[in-house]
Amino acid sequence: MNKQPPYYAVIFTSIASEEQEGYATMASKMEMLAANQPGYLGMEHAREEVGITISYWESLEAIAAWKAVLEHQEAQRLGRERWYQQYTTKICKVERVFSFEKD
Amino acid sequence: MNKQPPYYAVIFTSIASEEQEGYATMASKMEMLAANQPGYLGMEHAREEVGITISYWESLEAIAAWKAVLEHQEAQRLGRERWYQQYTTKICKVERVFSFEKD
Numbered sequence: 001m002n003k004q005p006p007y008y009a010v011i012f013t014s015i016a017s018e019e020q021e022g023y024a025t026m027a028s029k030m031e032m033l034a035a036n037q038p039g040y041l042g043m044e045h046a047r048e049e050v051g052i053t054i055s056y057w058e059s060l061e062a063i064a065a066w067k068a069v070l071e072h073q074e075a076q077r078l079g080r081e082r083w084y085q086q087y088t089t090k091i092c093k094v095e096r097v098f099s100f101e102k103d
Numbered sequence: 104m105n106k107q108p109p110y111y112a113v114i115f116t117s118i119a120s121e122e123q124e125g126y127a128t129m130a131s132k133m134e135m136l137a138a139n140q141p142g143y144l145g146m147e148h149a150r151e152e153v154g155i156t157i158s159y160w161e162s163l164e165a166i167a168a169w170k171a172v173l174e175h176q177e178a179q180r181l182g183r184e185r186w187y188q189q190y191t192t193k194i195c196k197v198e199r200v201f202s203f204e205k206d
Contacts, residue, residue, distance in 0.1 A: 005193075009112075009114065009195055011112065011114070011157060011197075013157075017205065044116055044153055044155060045151070045153075045155075046149035046150050046151040046152075046153055046154065046155045047149050047151060048148070048149040048150060048151075049149075050147055050148075050149055051149065052147060052148075052149045052155045052157065054114060054116075054155065080203055080205070084203065084205070085204070085205050086203060086205060087202070087203050088200060088201070088202045088203075089201045089202075090108075090112065090197050090200050091197070091198050091199040091200075092112055092195035092197045093195060093196045093198060094114075094193050095194050095196060096193070096194040097191060097193050097194075098191070098192045099189070099190070099191045099192075100183055100187065100189060100190050100191075101188070101189040102120065102183070102187070102188050102189060
């Protein structure tokens, strides 16, 4: 992802509940769906004690449109009902970016 | 971390190099040192294929001061030299936060 700032990041941090049936399938389905949304820039994910998923977007409008997609709303509902003990979503404006890559 | 936005997030994503000797010790040392910095709000971390560390700060000034701390500068240097194949640091303004917690 080589977009120059400013752009937006959605930081989604979560603690999983004990019920995880159907989660992995839904997560990869949502990742594909998000990738086809207008204004989508990329996604990064890692999980240890806490799960962190960061998606990157061109604008707040792109984020709002993705939040409103019907299949995504259903995934959010199932997430609250089944897969997450708790979660926090932070909407952020990416202001500066520095990168390092070893030769 | 219950600070109301706006505040700042530093998203640090990395790919580890093959050399990891000394990394874990340095990482926990830096986490303790950061936690004692003025304006520090919290930290979240997870690693799978990619490592994601997000630290939260009251202001850009607090982030700049932490970046300039001598021990942290030395850790950054060692990170480039030894522990990271690549990394990206994104400075973000957290604008909105939504939380969910199961009953």
